[in-house]
Amino acid sequence: MTVPVHPPPVTAAARTFEAIYQAEFDVVTAYFARRTADPQTAADLTADTFVAAITSFATFDRTKGTARSWLLGIGRRIFAQHCEAVTRGRDVVVRMNGRRALSGDEIDDLVGRIDAEREGRELVAAMAALPALDREVVELVDLVGMTPKEAAAVLGVSSGAVRIRLFRARGKLRGQA
Structure with missing residues (x-):
């Protein structure tokens, strides 16, 4: 049985x-x-x-x-x-x-x-001159679509630090274009 x-x-x-x-x-x-x-x-x-x-x-x-x-x-x-x-x-x-x-x-x-994701890889390549944390901030906010607060949680930093890094990194990237 x-x-x-x-x-x-x-x-x-x-x-x-x-x-x-x-x-x-x-x-x-x-x-x-x-x-x-x-x-x-x-x-x-x-x-x-x-x-x-x-x-x-x-x-x-x-x-x-x-x-x-x-x-x-x-x-x-x-x-x-x-x-x-x-x-x-x-x-x-x-x-x-x-x-x-x-x-x-x-x-x-x-x-x-x-x-x-080709454009995303091209952006990641263009970001090579940025510090590692700045690259990750730009990717999480601009490519993934996270809020700075969510990106801060992923990276283990404050949301204020993410906003400052994002502002500076975007400025550097615009200067490269």
């Missing part, structure tokens, strides 16, 4: 995370598409961000910021870890052994997203 297996009930937290995932997936993917032209890397970094988010979802506090700022803060750390691993050369073996090959449709979709 077999005992019927019933899936566990879906919790409110699971529904909330799913809604956040669906609402912010494109934003997180675009964040990484501005940083790499490789679809597999963009997909992996996006997946890593959501894995880190779901494992720490119990600590997410909406009173401290939006889901978008929380996810991009995680994405920022994931990207920094990725860059460090690539720089040290450790990433190659791990990535090749643990990555799922993308299907043709997935690659086409990510290539389209990467193409759509």
